Amino acid sequence: MSGAAQPDAAPALEVIGLRKSFAGRPVVDDVSLSVAPGEVLGIIGRSGCGKTTLLRAIAHLDPPDDGFVRVGGHAFGPEVSPAGVVRRGWRRGRDISRERHRIGFVFQQLHLWPHLDVLGNVTRAQSVVLSRPAPVATERARALLARLGIADRAAMRPAELSGGQQQRVAIARALALDPPVLLFDEPTSALDPELTGEVAALLRTIAGEGRALVVVSHSLGFVRRLCDRLAFLDGGHVVEEGPAARLLDAPRDPRLARFLAALAPPFPSPQPAR
Numbered sequence: 001m002s003g004a005a006q007p008d009a010a011p012a013l014e015v016i017g018l019r020k021s022f023a024g025r026p027v028v029d030d031v032s033l034s035v036a037p038g039e040v041l042g043i044i045g046r047s048g049c050g051k052t053t054l055l056r057a058i059a060h061l062d063p064p065d066d067g068f069v070r071v072g073g074h075a076f077g078p079e080v081s082p083a084g085v086v087r088r089g090w091r092r093g094r095d096i097s098r099e100r101h102r103i104g105f106v107f108q109q110l111h112l113w114p115h116l117d118v119l120g121n122v123t124r125a126q127s128v129v130l131s132r133p134a135p136v137a138t139e140r141a142r143a144l145l146a147r148l149g150i151a152d153r154a155a156m157r158p159a160e161l162s163g164g165q166q167q168r169v170a171i172a173r174a175l176a177l178d179p180p181v182l183l184f185d186e187p188t189s190a191l192d193p194e195l196t197g198e199v200a201a202l203l204r205t206i207a208g209e210g211r212a213l214v215v216v217s218h219s220l221g222f223v224r225r226l227c228d229r230l231a232f233l234d235g236g237h238v239v240e241e242g243p244a245a246r247l248l249d250a251p252r253d254p255r256l257a258r259f260l261a262a263l264a265p266p267f268p269s270p271q272p273a274r
């Protein structure tokens with residue numbers, strides 16, 4: 001970890017009492033989280049515990065049923081209260097599209113536009129979401145592609161790239177909107193294990209710019225390397241939260257201990273040959 005987190009700073013992201021149900025079944029149930037600028041929060045938990053649903057509800061890709069999301073102290077989304085009061089002047093559907101650039105989202109499946117080349121993928125969202133003039137958007141895109149080491153791929157289509165390169169395009173596309181908050185859903189799931197360290201280093205650099213990152217991952221090695229804090233989700237609730245090393249090495253909740261034990265290698269590592 002780079003130590004760039006600013007835990008005493010005002011939160012970049014606040015999630016307060018978020019709830020999301022599908023067909024009457026609560027999947028995210030009263031989740032509250034706070035992430036400081038420069039901090040990386042990891043979300044861990046067994047398959048189906050609601051990690052992706054939580055990320056999507058934070059970003060209002062699937063609007064939450066209840067709760068508040070704030071970015072830099074300002075409301076993100078309609079702020080539906082338990083009493084059903086909606087933020088004054090809020091127009092559902094229309095207004096969220098204007099705010100989307102404040103929370104970047106890098107999907108597990110990446111969702112790059114297959115018919116656009118790499119440069120087009122990184123400029124298009126800037127034009128659509130921020131109405132940036134084409135030359136400004138292109139300059140920003142080229143600078144990001146260079147920074148992410150894929151400038152020489154600018155004219156290629158996503159299908160012509162490796163998984164790691166495609167992921168860099170998705171990260172460049174999200175960064176192009178300058179979001180103070182970035183959400184990553186399983187950023188290493190499509191990558192070879194040797195790229196995991198590279199992705200962790202890249203995300204640390206991005207956080208080091210003062211952005212708040214929330215990262216869902218199944219890989220304990222990855223979250224240990226990357227995250228300042230972890231939240232363990234079970235049954236739609238955050239049942240334990242704290243410094244990453246503390247949760248991984250000294251879990252307090254038996255559900256977290258069981259989850260970690262199930263992921264630990266079944267046999268001790270072989271002793272290295274002397």
Ligand SMILES: Nc1ncnc2c1ncn2[C@@H]1O[C@H](COP(=O)(O)OP(=O)(O)OP(=O)(O)O)[C@@H](O)[C@H]1O
Binds near residue numbers: 045046048049051
């Ligand atoms: N759009 C939806 N409609 C109905 N049910 C849904 C929807 N999205 C998610 N669910 C359900 O919510 C539960 C949590 O799903 P979610 O994808 O959030 O879990 P997860 O923790 O991210 O799982 P995984 O680690 O396997 O990706 C699952 O039971 C899933 O079937």
